[in-house]
Amino acid sequence: MPDTYKETNSELTSKELLQRYLQEQIPISSAMGIQIEEASCEKIVLSAPLQANINHKKTVFGGSLHAATTLACWSLIFLNLKDFEKPTEIVIVSSEIKYLLPVTADFKAECALPEQTEWHRFQHILRKKGKARIPLTAHIAQDNQLAVKFQGIFAAIIR
Amino acid sequence: MPDTYKETNSELTSKELLQRYLQEQIPISSAMGIQIEEASCEKIVLSAPLQANINHKKTVFGGSLHAATTLACWSLIFLNLKDFEKPTEIVIVSSEIKYLLPVTADFKAECALPEQTEWHRFQHILRKKGKARIPLTAHIAQDNQLAVKFQGIFAAIIR
Numbered sequence: 009m010p011d012t013y014k015e016t017n018s019e020l021t022s023k024e025l026l027q028r029y030l031q032e033q034i035p036i037s038s039a040m041g042i043q044i045e046e047a048s049c050e051k052i053v054l055s056a057p058l059q060a061n062i063n064h065k066k067t068v069f070g071g072s073l074h075a076a077t078t079l080a081c082w083s084l085i086f087l088n089l090k091d092f093e094k095p096t097e098i099v100i101v102s103s104e105i106k107y108l109l110p111v112t113a114d115f116k117a118e119c120a121l122p123e124q125t126e127w128h129r130f131q132h133i134l135r136k137k138g139k140a141r142i143p144l145t146a147h148i149a150q151d152n153q154l155a156v157k158f159q160g161i162f163a164a165i166i167r
Numbered sequence: 168m169p170d171t172y173k174e175t176n177s178e179l180t181s182k183e184l185l186q187r188y189l190q191e192q193i194p195i196s197s198a199m200g201i202q203i204e205e206a207s208c209e210k211i212v213l214s215a216p217l218q219a220n221i222n223h224k225k226t227v228f229g230g231s232l233h234a235a236t237t238l239a240c241w242s243l244i245f246l247n248l249k250d251f252e253k254p255t256e257i258v259i260v261s262s263e264i265k266y267l268l269p270v271t272a273d274f275k276a277e278c279a280l281p282e283q284t285e286w287h288r289f290q291h292i293l294r295k296k297g298k299a300r301i302p303l304t305a306h307i308a309q310d311n312q313l314a315v316k317f318q319g320i321f322a323a324i325i326r
Contacts, residue, residue: 033223036231039198064192070259071237072195075230100229102265107258 023047025090026083037079040072044083051120052083058114068111077146077158078103080119084144085162088121094166096134101141103160111148111155119146130164139165182206184249185242196238199231203242204275211242214275227270236305236317237262239278243303244321247280255293255323260300262319270307270314278305289323297325 020028027044030037041060046053054076061072082098089096121127122144133140141163148156179187186203189196200219205212213235220231241257248255280286281303292299300322307315 029223034221034228036195036199036220036228039219040195060198061195062193064188065256065258069193069195069234070262071230071234074233074237074262075228078230078233097224099224099269100266102263103229103233104261104263106261110258 021047022049022087026052026087029086030079030083034079036075040075042076042079045116047083047087049084049088049121051118052080052087053116053118054080054083055114055116058112065110066112068115070105070107073107073111073115073117073148073156074103074105074158076115076117077105077119077148077156078160080117080146081144081158081160081162084119084121085142085164088127089164092131092134096164096166098162098164101161101163103158105159106157107155108157109150109153109155111150113150115148115150115155117146117148117156117158119144134164134166139163180206181208181246185211185246188245189238189242193238195234199234201235201238206242206246208243208247208280210277210279211239211246212275212277213239213242214273216273217271224269225271227274229264229266232266232270232274232276232307232315233262233264233317235274235276236264236278236307236315237319239276239305240303240317240319240321243278243280244301244323247286248323251290252294253325255325257321257323260320260322262317264318265316266314267316268309268312268314270309272309274307274309274314276305276307276315276317278303293323293325299323 063069130142146158200216222228289301305317
């Protein structure tokens with residue numbers, strides 16, 4: 009994140025900061041109707057409407073489910089690293105997704121911080137080597153059933 | 168695909184049929200600016216502009232790269248099954264994607280039909296059991312270098 013961006017937006021809550029950042033920097037997230045429902049360093053919840061993401065079967069397009077889970081994970085690292093001692097860049101390296109059930113309504117994608125030891129290891133390597141990778145998982149549930157299971161490997165690089 | 172759709176659009180080329188189908192049925196593909204460049208039962212090439220799919224690093228958002236490769240694979244099965252003896256539905260079961268290089272310009276996603284034996288096995292099981300799965304790969308190249316490697320498992324079900 010550019011330093012100027014952080015300074016200009018220092019009065020915003022995490023939720024507002026993230027909403028504005030996604031809207032301004034990743035326009036397809038607006039086309040998808042992505043809304044930040046919950047944003048902390050422990051957990052991100054994004055929502056999106058069926059209608060903007062509908063497919064030929066009147067369910068949510070698989071590409072939109074993947075994009076929403078990717079953004080949830082990316083947002084979690086973004087919030088955790090925004091006050092890191094040096095400016096960083098976050099990129100996705102690879103991902104796997106399983107579509108277990110069709111998503112037939114507006115949906116939420118959730119990503120939670122992994123175990124503290126995993127996160128500390130990531131930060132330690134980032135400090136020491138200037139870059140580090142971390143696996144993050146996200147999911148989409150519908151009627152209390154797991155509909156989408158996502159795992160991505162993300163990399164942070166000190167600029 | 169509904170039979171009425173096929174009949175109404177019987178005069179269109181594969182490319183026109185696919186472009187219209189994606190636009191009408193999967194609206195996020197229009198937001199992404201997806202264009203059908205090449206459409207045959209052997210190969211699909213889709214293109215999309217950087218601008219509609221840009222991210223905070225001024226490269227293409229990983230979610231858009233995944234959506235484009237997913238659509239390329241889906242389109243290939245769609246064209247191959249549109250004249251199948253019975254109406255079918257096509258869904259994605261799972262996928263893996265590797266982001267090898269950042270994509271910094273307008274891009275093309277390509278998917279080619281797998282070996283004939285693999286395709287025949289898929290059709291045989293579909294006829295026999297009413298449903299079948301097939302792995303398909305797609306890629307995105309930039310300056311003759313592989314930038315994105317995608318593999319998805321797709322399922323077809325006789326309705």
